[in-house]
Amino acid sequence: MVKALKPQLAAVGYAPSDITYLALSHYHYDHTANANEFAGATWLVRRAERDAMFAEPPPGTTLPSSYAALRNTKTLILENDEHDVFGDGTVVIKRAPGHTPGHQVLYLKLAKTGGVVLSGDLYHYPQMRALERVATFDFDQEQTRSSRADIEAFLKKTGATLWIQHDFTANAKLKKAPDYYE
Ligand SMILES: [Zn+2]
Incomplete structure:
Protein backbone atom coordinates (compact mmCIF):
# COMPACT_ATOMS: atom_id res chain seq x y z
CA MET A 1 0.00 0.00 0.00
CA VAL A 2 1.31 3.41 -0.93
CA LYS A 3 0.88 6.04 1.76
CA ALA A 4 2.09 9.61 1.44
CA LEU A 5 4.63 11.08 3.85
CA LYS A 6 2.32 13.39 5.82
CA PRO A 7 -0.19 10.69 6.83
CA GLN A 8 2.74 8.45 7.79
CA LEU A 9 4.15 11.21 9.97
CA ALA A 10 0.71 11.83 11.51
CA ALA A 11 0.41 8.12 12.26
CA VAL A 12 3.40 8.38 14.62
CA GLY A 13 2.08 11.57 16.15
CA TYR A 14 4.02 14.32 14.39
CA ALA A 15 3.13 17.28 12.20
CA PRO A 16 5.66 18.75 9.76
CA SER A 17 5.96 21.75 12.11
CA ASP A 18 7.35 19.43 14.83
CA ILE A 19 10.38 18.56 12.70
CA THR A 20 13.68 20.23 13.64
CA TYR A 21 15.90 19.28 10.69
CA LEU A 22 15.29 18.62 7.02
CA ALA A 23 17.84 16.89 4.79
CA LEU A 24 17.27 15.69 1.25
CA SER A 25 19.53 13.10 -0.32
CA HIS A 26 19.51 15.21 -3.50
CA TYR A 27 17.48 17.58 -5.64
CA HIS A 28 15.77 15.21 -8.11
CA TYR A 29 12.02 15.75 -8.23
CA ASP A 30 11.22 12.26 -6.95
CA HIS A 31 13.10 13.10 -3.72
CA THR A 32 11.83 16.63 -3.02
CA ALA A 33 8.05 16.27 -3.19
CA ASN A 34 7.27 17.21 0.43
CA ALA A 35 10.11 19.66 0.98
CA ASN A 36 7.91 22.77 1.21
CA GLU A 37 6.09 21.26 4.19
CA PHE A 38 9.32 21.47 6.20
CA ALA A 39 10.25 25.09 5.57
CA GLY A 40 10.02 25.65 9.34
CA ALA A 41 12.87 23.20 9.96
CA THR A 42 16.59 23.85 9.58
CA TRP A 43 17.71 22.63 6.16
CA LEU A 44 20.95 20.62 6.13
CA VAL A 45 22.44 20.85 2.63
CA ARG A 46 25.72 21.01 0.69
CA ARG A 47 26.47 24.34 -0.92
CA ALA A 48 26.88 22.83 -4.41
CA GLU A 49 23.46 21.23 -4.16
CA ARG A 50 21.69 24.34 -2.94
CA ASP A 51 23.40 26.51 -5.58
CA ALA A 52 22.23 24.18 -8.35
CA MET A 53 18.67 24.07 -6.99
CA PHE A 54 18.32 27.84 -7.16
CA ALA A 55 20.36 28.39 -10.31
CA GLU A 56 18.71 29.94 -13.39
CA PRO A 57 17.79 27.66 -15.00
CA PRO A 58 17.83 24.85 -12.43
CA PRO A 59 18.74 21.31 -13.53
CA GLY A 60 16.08 19.65 -15.73
CA THR A 61 15.67 16.81 -13.25
CA THR A 62 14.30 19.17 -10.58
CA LEU A 63 10.80 20.41 -9.81
CA PRO A 64 11.63 23.81 -8.27
CA SER A 65 8.06 24.44 -7.14
CA SER A 66 8.36 21.40 -4.84
CA TYR A 67 11.12 23.07 -2.78
CA ALA A 68 10.59 26.80 -3.45
CA ALA A 69 9.85 27.45 0.24
CA LEU A 70 13.38 26.35 1.17
CA ARG A 71 14.93 29.42 -0.45
CA ASN A 72 14.51 31.51 2.71
CA THR A 73 14.41 28.75 5.29
CA LYS A 74 16.99 28.53 8.06
CA THR A 75 19.86 26.68 6.40
CA LEU A 76 22.99 24.98 7.64
CA ILE A 77 25.56 24.48 4.88
CA LEU A 78 27.40 21.20 5.49
CA GLU A 79 31.14 21.57 4.83
CA ASN A 80 32.54 18.32 6.25
CA ASP A 81 32.41 14.77 4.91
CA GLU A 82 30.22 13.85 7.87
CA HIS A 83 27.60 15.79 9.79
CA ASP A 84 26.56 14.29 13.11
CA VAL A 85 23.03 15.73 13.35
CA PHE A 86 22.42 15.32 17.10
CA GLY A 87 26.05 15.01 18.22
CA ASP A 88 25.67 11.45 19.53
CA GLY A 89 26.55 9.45 16.40
CA THR A 90 23.04 8.08 15.90
CA VAL A 91 22.12 10.16 12.85
CA VAL A 92 24.96 11.06 10.51
CA ILE A 93 24.74 12.65 7.07
CA LYS A 94 27.59 11.54 4.83
CA ARG A 95 28.86 13.35 1.76
CA ALA A 96 28.44 11.18 -1.39
CA PRO A 97 28.49 13.46 -4.48
CA GLY A 98 28.28 12.35 -8.09
CA HIS A 99 24.66 11.55 -8.74
CA THR A 100 24.16 15.28 -8.10
CA PRO A 101 26.83 17.82 -7.03
CA GLY A 102 25.89 17.66 -3.34
CA HIS A 103 24.33 14.22 -3.06
CA GLN A 104 24.43 12.73 0.45
CA VAL A 105 23.45 9.54 2.26
CA LEU A 106 22.14 9.00 5.79
CA TYR A 107 23.63 6.70 8.41
CA LEU A 108 21.38 5.65 11.29
CA LYS A 109 22.74 3.83 14.31
CA LEU A 110 19.68 2.07 15.68
CA ALA A 111 19.77 0.44 19.12
CA LYS A 112 18.15 -2.86 18.11
CA THR A 113 18.29 -2.93 14.31
CA HIS A 124 19.17 2.87 -7.87
CA TYR A 125 19.00 -0.92 -7.86
CA PRO A 126 20.98 -3.73 -6.20
CA GLN A 127 22.06 -4.86 -9.67
CA MET A 128 23.92 -1.57 -10.09
CA ARG A 129 25.86 -2.38 -6.95
CA ALA A 130 26.63 -5.96 -8.00
CA LEU A 131 27.60 -5.03 -11.57
CA GLU A 132 29.23 -1.69 -10.60
CA ARG A 133 27.09 0.25 -13.06
CA VAL A 134 26.71 4.02 -12.81
CA ALA A 135 23.62 5.83 -14.11
CA THR A 136 24.34 7.63 -17.40
CA PHE A 137 22.48 10.72 -16.13
CA ASP A 138 24.66 11.13 -13.06
CA PHE A 139 26.12 14.62 -12.73
CA ASP A 140 29.68 13.21 -12.45
CA GLN A 141 30.12 9.47 -12.94
CA GLU A 142 33.71 9.40 -11.66
CA GLN A 143 32.61 11.20 -8.51
CA THR A 144 29.86 8.60 -8.07
CA ARG A 145 32.44 5.81 -8.26
CA SER A 146 34.60 7.54 -5.68
CA SER A 147 31.63 8.13 -3.35
CA ARG A 148 30.60 4.52 -3.68
CA ALA A 149 34.10 3.39 -2.71
CA ASP A 150 33.91 5.61 0.40
CA ILE A 151 30.46 4.37 1.41
CA GLU A 152 31.28 0.70 0.70
CA ALA A 153 34.33 1.05 2.97
CA PHE A 154 32.12 2.63 5.62
CA LEU A 155 29.60 -0.22 5.35
CA LYS A 156 32.37 -2.74 5.76
CA LYS A 157 33.86 -0.94 8.75
CA THR A 158 30.55 -0.48 10.59
CA GLY A 159 28.71 -3.61 9.45
CA ALA A 160 25.78 -1.36 8.52
CA THR A 161 23.13 -2.50 6.04
CA LEU A 162 22.50 -0.49 2.86
CA TRP A 163 18.87 0.29 2.09
CA ILE A 164 18.46 1.26 -1.57
CA GLN A 165 15.46 3.58 -1.91
CA HIS A 166 14.52 2.61 -5.48
CA ASP A 167 14.86 -1.12 -4.76
CA PHE A 168 11.14 -1.78 -5.02
CA THR A 169 11.32 -5.40 -3.90
CA ALA A 170 13.37 -4.74 -0.76
CA ASN A 171 11.48 -1.55 0.03
CA ALA A 172 8.13 -3.29 -0.12
CA LYS A 173 9.28 -5.56 2.71
CA LEU A 174 10.30 -2.73 5.04
CA LYS A 175 8.04 -1.64 7.88
CA LYS A 176 6.02 1.51 7.24
CA ALA A 177 4.72 4.03 9.76
CA PRO A 178 3.16 3.70 12.28
CA ASP A 179 5.50 0.68 12.56
CA TYR A 180 9.13 1.59 12.99
CA TYR A 181 12.65 0.27 13.47
CA GLU A 182 14.25 0.58 16.89
ZN1 LIG B 1 18.12 10.83 -8.34
Whole structure:
Protein backbone atom coordinates (compact mmCIF):
# COMPACT_ATOMS: atom_id res chain seq x y z
CA MET A 1 0.00 0.00 0.00
CA VAL A 2 1.31 3.41 -0.93
CA LYS A 3 0.88 6.04 1.76
CA ALA A 4 2.09 9.61 1.44
CA LEU A 5 4.63 11.08 3.85
CA LYS A 6 2.32 13.39 5.82
CA PRO A 7 -0.19 10.69 6.83
CA GLN A 8 2.74 8.45 7.79
CA LEU A 9 4.15 11.21 9.97
CA ALA A 10 0.71 11.83 11.51
CA ALA A 11 0.41 8.12 12.26
CA VAL A 12 3.40 8.38 14.62
CA GLY A 13 2.08 11.57 16.15
CA TYR A 14 4.02 14.32 14.39
CA ALA A 15 3.13 17.28 12.20
CA PRO A 16 5.66 18.75 9.76
CA SER A 17 5.96 21.75 12.11
CA ASP A 18 7.35 19.43 14.83
CA ILE A 19 10.38 18.56 12.70
CA THR A 20 13.68 20.23 13.64
CA TYR A 21 15.90 19.28 10.69
CA LEU A 22 15.29 18.62 7.02
CA ALA A 23 17.84 16.89 4.79
CA LEU A 24 17.27 15.69 1.25
CA SER A 25 19.53 13.10 -0.32
CA HIS A 26 19.51 15.21 -3.50
CA TYR A 27 17.48 17.58 -5.64
CA HIS A 28 15.77 15.21 -8.11
CA TYR A 29 12.02 15.75 -8.23
CA ASP A 30 11.22 12.26 -6.95
CA HIS A 31 13.10 13.10 -3.72
CA THR A 32 11.83 16.63 -3.02
CA ALA A 33 8.05 16.27 -3.19
CA ASN A 34 7.27 17.21 0.43
CA ALA A 35 10.11 19.66 0.98
CA ASN A 36 7.91 22.77 1.21
CA GLU A 37 6.09 21.26 4.19
CA PHE A 38 9.32 21.47 6.20
CA ALA A 39 10.25 25.09 5.57
CA GLY A 40 10.02 25.65 9.34
CA ALA A 41 12.87 23.20 9.96
CA THR A 42 16.59 23.85 9.58
CA TRP A 43 17.71 22.63 6.16
CA LEU A 44 20.95 20.62 6.13
CA VAL A 45 22.44 20.85 2.63
CA ARG A 46 25.72 21.01 0.69
CA ARG A 47 26.47 24.34 -0.92
CA ALA A 48 26.88 22.83 -4.41
CA GLU A 49 23.46 21.23 -4.16
CA ARG A 50 21.69 24.34 -2.94
CA ASP A 51 23.40 26.51 -5.58
CA ALA A 52 22.23 24.18 -8.35
CA MET A 53 18.67 24.07 -6.99
CA PHE A 54 18.32 27.84 -7.16
CA ALA A 55 20.36 28.39 -10.31
CA GLU A 56 18.71 29.94 -13.39
CA PRO A 57 17.79 27.66 -15.00
CA PRO A 58 17.83 24.85 -12.43
CA PRO A 59 18.74 21.31 -13.53
CA GLY A 60 16.08 19.65 -15.73
CA THR A 61 15.67 16.81 -13.25
CA THR A 62 14.30 19.17 -10.58
CA LEU A 63 10.80 20.41 -9.81
CA PRO A 64 11.63 23.81 -8.27
CA SER A 65 8.06 24.44 -7.14
CA SER A 66 8.36 21.40 -4.84
CA TYR A 67 11.12 23.07 -2.78
CA ALA A 68 10.59 26.80 -3.45
CA ALA A 69 9.85 27.45 0.24
CA LEU A 70 13.38 26.35 1.17
CA ARG A 71 14.93 29.42 -0.45
CA ASN A 72 14.51 31.51 2.71
CA THR A 73 14.41 28.75 5.29
CA LYS A 74 16.99 28.53 8.06
CA THR A 75 19.86 26.68 6.40
CA LEU A 76 22.99 24.98 7.64
CA ILE A 77 25.56 24.48 4.88
CA LEU A 78 27.40 21.20 5.49
CA GLU A 79 31.14 21.57 4.83
CA ASN A 80 32.54 18.32 6.25
CA ASP A 81 32.41 14.77 4.91
CA GLU A 82 30.22 13.85 7.87
CA HIS A 83 27.60 15.79 9.79
CA ASP A 84 26.56 14.29 13.11
CA VAL A 85 23.03 15.73 13.35
CA PHE A 86 22.42 15.32 17.10
CA GLY A 87 26.05 15.01 18.22
CA ASP A 88 25.67 11.45 19.53
CA GLY A 89 26.55 9.45 16.40
CA THR A 90 23.04 8.08 15.90
CA VAL A 91 22.12 10.16 12.85
CA VAL A 92 24.96 11.06 10.51
CA ILE A 93 24.74 12.65 7.07
CA LYS A 94 27.59 11.54 4.83
CA ARG A 95 28.86 13.35 1.76
CA ALA A 96 28.44 11.18 -1.39
CA PRO A 97 28.49 13.46 -4.48
CA GLY A 98 28.28 12.35 -8.09
CA HIS A 99 24.66 11.55 -8.74
CA THR A 100 24.16 15.28 -8.10
CA PRO A 101 26.83 17.82 -7.03
CA GLY A 102 25.89 17.66 -3.34
CA HIS A 103 24.33 14.22 -3.06
CA GLN A 104 24.43 12.73 0.45
CA VAL A 105 23.45 9.54 2.26
CA LEU A 106 22.14 9.00 5.79
CA TYR A 107 23.63 6.70 8.41
CA LEU A 108 21.38 5.65 11.29
CA LYS A 109 22.74 3.83 14.31
CA LEU A 110 19.68 2.07 15.68
CA ALA A 111 19.77 0.44 19.12
CA LYS A 112 18.15 -2.86 18.11
CA THR A 113 18.29 -2.93 14.31
CA GLY A 114 21.92 -1.86 14.15
CA GLY A 115 23.48 0.39 11.53
CA VAL A 116 21.54 1.32 8.40
CA VAL A 117 22.64 3.53 5.50
CA LEU A 118 19.87 5.09 3.40
CA SER A 119 21.34 5.23 -0.09
CA GLY A 120 19.68 8.24 -1.65
CA ASP A 121 20.49 7.46 -5.28
CA LEU A 122 24.07 6.32 -4.73
CA TYR A 123 22.62 3.19 -6.33
CA HIS A 124 19.17 2.87 -7.87
CA TYR A 125 19.00 -0.92 -7.86
CA PRO A 126 20.98 -3.73 -6.20
CA GLN A 127 22.06 -4.86 -9.67
CA MET A 128 23.92 -1.57 -10.09
CA ARG A 129 25.86 -2.38 -6.95
CA ALA A 130 26.63 -5.96 -8.00
CA LEU A 131 27.60 -5.03 -11.57
CA GLU A 132 29.23 -1.69 -10.60
CA ARG A 133 27.09 0.25 -13.06
CA VAL A 134 26.71 4.02 -12.81
CA ALA A 135 23.62 5.83 -14.11
CA THR A 136 24.34 7.63 -17.40
CA PHE A 137 22.48 10.72 -16.13
CA ASP A 138 24.66 11.13 -13.06
CA PHE A 139 26.12 14.62 -12.73
CA ASP A 140 29.68 13.21 -12.45
CA GLN A 141 30.12 9.47 -12.94
CA GLU A 142 33.71 9.40 -11.66
CA GLN A 143 32.61 11.20 -8.51
CA THR A 144 29.86 8.60 -8.07
CA ARG A 145 32.44 5.81 -8.26
CA SER A 146 34.60 7.54 -5.68
CA SER A 147 31.63 8.13 -3.35
CA ARG A 148 30.60 4.52 -3.68
CA ALA A 149 34.10 3.39 -2.71
CA ASP A 150 33.91 5.61 0.40
CA ILE A 151 30.46 4.37 1.41
CA GLU A 152 31.28 0.70 0.70
CA ALA A 153 34.33 1.05 2.97
CA PHE A 154 32.12 2.63 5.62
CA LEU A 155 29.60 -0.22 5.35
CA LYS A 156 32.37 -2.74 5.76
CA LYS A 157 33.86 -0.94 8.75
CA THR A 158 30.55 -0.48 10.59
CA GLY A 159 28.71 -3.61 9.45
CA ALA A 160 25.78 -1.36 8.52
CA THR A 161 23.13 -2.50 6.04
CA LEU A 162 22.50 -0.49 2.86
CA TRP A 163 18.87 0.29 2.09
CA ILE A 164 18.46 1.26 -1.57
CA GLN A 165 15.46 3.58 -1.91
CA HIS A 166 14.52 2.61 -5.48
CA ASP A 167 14.86 -1.12 -4.76
CA PHE A 168 11.14 -1.78 -5.02
CA THR A 169 11.32 -5.40 -3.90
CA ALA A 170 13.37 -4.74 -0.76
CA ASN A 171 11.48 -1.55 0.03
CA ALA A 172 8.13 -3.29 -0.12
CA LYS A 173 9.28 -5.56 2.71
CA LEU A 174 10.30 -2.73 5.04
CA LYS A 175 8.04 -1.64 7.88
CA LYS A 176 6.02 1.51 7.24
CA ALA A 177 4.72 4.03 9.76
CA PRO A 178 3.16 3.70 12.28
CA ASP A 179 5.50 0.68 12.56
CA TYR A 180 9.13 1.59 12.99
CA TYR A 181 12.65 0.27 13.47
CA GLU A 182 14.25 0.58 16.89
ZN1 LIG B 1 18.12 10.83 -8.34
